[in-house]
Amino acid sequence: MSKPAEIDHAAKAGADVIVLDLVEFVVDKDKPAARERVRNALATVSGAGGEVFAQIDPHAAGADLAACAWPGLSGIVVSRAEKPQQITEISALLGRLEKERGLAKGTVKIVPALETAQGNHEAYEIARASERVWGVTLGRADLVMDLRPEPSDEIHLMPYLMQRLIIVAGAAGVTPIGAWWRAPDRGLLATPENTFEAARRGRAIGFQGTMCVKRSQVEPLNRAYASTARTASHG
């Protein structure tokens, strides 16, 4: 949300979901300005037909949610979710904001990103913490948990975490979101071909859509997940 030009482009990328990010791609000093831009950005991108999510920091949930919960928002990604209580608190805050701002009750869905060992340990409880939880994802667990790819290019422990998350999601009745990335094409920089392969592998183990960063990744993801059809692009 610190790059206004990206937002117009994102609207045209053809993603099923666009995620406006207030966490990973925004440095601290830019956050207040980025938060102020969300309301207008929602109006811009939601007009393009896809759903719009915002990625928020659970440790700044009050400010981030106040900035995001406006008409046009379909859901939020909770970065580095670790505790079911975080989700219940965020859910309660969303309930108040929906009421104040004239959004239908329950409009805003939640996708916890389980990027830490603690978050994965409580994955099932987190997924069941609120009716609003619609999906779960691992976010950038490989980096957060220091799961290095050397020497095989497989990001160690990720196949275990992914398969466990898919079982947890199925048990909790929510959507497992992700792709089976391999080094060196971790999601951020993956080529369209490698993005397609990551999505194909992801789909083969039960993921139903994934998040990406580059607009060129949207088409291969949509192609790989064709029958399940859920892709989100960060803007």
Next chain:
Amino acid sequence: MLIRRSNLLVPIGDADAINNAWRHGADAIALDLEGSSPCAQPRMKAAIAAAARGAAEVFVRIDKANLKAGLDASVWPGLAGIVLPQVESASDVADAEAITGALERERGIEPGSLTFIVLLESARAVWNIREILAASPRISQAGLDEPDLAASLGIEPDPEYDPFVYARGRLAVEATAAKVGAIGMAYPMSVLQPTDGSPAEIEKMATRARNSGMKGVLCPHPGWVAPVNAAFTPTPELVHYNHRVREAFAAGLEAGTAAVPLDGRMIDVPVDEWAIVVIATAEACAARDAQKREALERAG
């Protein structure tokens, strides 16, 4: 020690298959009521007797949607147990337990003697496995129904990417901890289940399953039985080697050491313990095979 390497599934509607099931050498035969019409049920007593001719343990896989009717039709003297499909929670097991217990009392069967094999077919089941296995002392084996698990997760199986490494690992750990035998075939044969697999290929996959903690395989086709039995039976070479392990270890203890080299490998307590298991498994398999052979000879 429970020896139930192969459990041959036979559709109850296929009279020929039922009448010939005993000839294939399966340790167990599961008469399959799942998806069958209720009119098959009056034939159960005869089908159980027919399947038992070769000394296989006879099971019935009941249809979850017709639990009570299925158990009522199946629980007769001579039945070893029930295959419970689509188990998702402890209460599913408790439902089967209550009905089975009542039928045992009613029909002069020793209370608690019927055993359960539970099949897990959904993410919820895999996640709840611990409470499921703890729900009844009758549970002797547990397995994933991988084709149905894949379908429930929206997975189209791709032979290259095994989606159930975690689920199978969870099954092996939780089952072992609960003293229940984990059953299942290796991927991708666990989902693709070919009718025309070569015996060598089936044995290779069953060996892989054994080496990942499985204790037996539910066989969808008679052609699976012999290679599966072979894969789960320690070879004479392995048994011979493990007798040498035991001798070398005993000699080491005699000489005052609990770690002795044998053929370039260090033999210590866990190796000796495993040798005991291999030898006991081989003996139990031989005893089970002798029972089946005698029964076959008697039956002509």
